[in-house]
Amino acid sequence: MVAVGARCSCGRPLAVVTRPLLPGGVPFPTTCYLTSPEAVKAASHVEADGAMRDYTELVEHDEDVKAAYEQAHRYYLAFRHEIAVKLGDDEEHIEGTSAGGMPVRVKCLHALIAQSLVMGPGANPIGDMVLERVRDEFDPSVCRCSVE
Numbered sequence: 058m059v060a061v062g063a064r065c066s067c068g069r070p071l072a073v074v075t076r077p078l079l080p081g082g083v084p085f086p087t088t089c090y091l092t093s094p095e096a097v098k099a100a101s102h103v104e105a106d107g108a109m110r111d112y113t114e115l116v117e118h119d120e121d122v123k124a125a126y127e128q129a130h131r132y133y134l135a136f137r138h139e140i141a142v143k144l145g146d147d148e149e150h151i152e153g154t155s156a157g158g159m160p161v162r163v164k165c166l167h168a169l170i171a172q173s174l175v176m177g178p179g180a181n182p183i184g185d186m187v188l189e190r191v192r193d194e195f196d197p198s199v200c201r202c203s204v205e
């Protein structure tokens with residue numbers, strides 16, 4: 058982990074930014090990693106509803122969504138590249154690979170909403186849609202952290 062990428066209003070991390078190369082030399086393409094248990098659960102519910110096929114179809118057939126999703130992929134790669142350069146991490150094994158199925162498919166909603174949380178609204182169209190959809194279950198502006 059390099060930094061906390063997004064926090065709940067209570068201060069707990071919602072998503073973290075991870076190194077392109079983990080200790081031991083393991084390449085790790087999922088630079089924006091979702092850590093909030095509430096957000097993970099909400100994304101899993103949407104995935105269980107079979108929404109990935111609908112989102113993938115949207116990316117395939119809606120020109121605006123497609124363009125924005127491809128841009129999200131480029132944002133992701135640029136973001137990681139900057140970290141890799143700063144830390145001296147080798148990106149050889151993950152070059153061109155972003156996360157969540159980008160740029161042509163929707164495979165992991167956790168990865169996409171992690172990007173939306175770290176980079177903010179507008180960075181990833183599908184991540185934004187999923188966050189909107191799960192608002193009753195998870196909302197970055199509303200603390201629902203379980204009391205321990």
Ligand SMILES: [Zn+2]
Nearest residue numbers: 065067200202
């Ligand atoms: Zn909280």
